[in-house]
Amino acid sequence: GYVLGVEDTPRFVKAFRRDWLPVVGGRYPAPDGDVEARSPSDVMTALLHDPERMVLPELAGHPAHLHIDLLPAWQGQGYGRELIRTLLGALRGKGVCGVHLSMLTANTGARAFYDRVGFHEIAVPGADADDVTYLGRRTTP
Template sequence: MNPLPAVRPYRPADRAALDDICVRTAHLGGDSRPFYEDPGVFPVTFAAPYAELEPELVFVLDDGRGQAVGYILGTADTPRFAADFRHKWLPTVADRYPAPEGPPTTPDETIAALLHDPERMVLPELRGYPAHLHIDLLPDYQGKGHGRALMRTFLHALHTGGVPAVHLAMATANTRARPFYDRMGFHEIQVPDPGGATFLGRATQQD
């Protein structure tokens, strides 16, 4: 019998797989490698800092053989995380991915600018949704209920920890992802000048 994929807590040995999943899903849900000179800028911005700063809120989909093929990760407290990102994480990667000297002119510089601006995560409209998350699955594991399992695990961890609500930001152009979030009970949060993103939120308590 083939082993079945299952959700489990993150382990430090998953770090390389976490980075790989992020790179292979970062371009509107697809592989970023054809579009970026150094797509490693994605995991240092959107995956690795969570594993470093808040590993207890990182869960992976294990393929049944010990290999992570998807993840959900985030923070229980976005303002605290943004401050830790600035002071604890950014100094470890800033030399490899320097901030653009002016407005970004390449796709890589656009993501590097986000890396160097963790305060962008803290918006007054999101105050009622203190937690936030990122979720990604490799293509072969999408559409099979694994995303729902990851999301339920994460929501349970937040709710158990006393966190009332969570939000996420998705690229508005990533229209394939929106139906999943709708099915998971997320609703749109109006944010002025969202910069190509759609913000979604929901309570952590599950039906």
């Protein structure tokens, strides 16, 4: 498994657009056509080309963002909690006050985990709560 994060999402988005997207954008061109007819791969490729979607005013109080993933065999053993604790400590050491994430609302197991490690829901108008939920927490214990 892994946890990764950035301390400043708006700065990350600018660097992503400037430095990373030119490298991979040609290999994964933005799909065109009917949004409803897109494959899951097309949806992910479209997200690649829209990093600015990550900068939302409602998330400004939680400037860092994270991604975490553990293989099922490693879940429920405290590894996820330890990964989150380690990332929060690193962010806190850099003076970052809060972190956020987005998750598929249907992933109720992940939501229960995030609730247990202190995350709370952040209301984002216009976000389709049926699909995506935003969560955040302070970096202090």
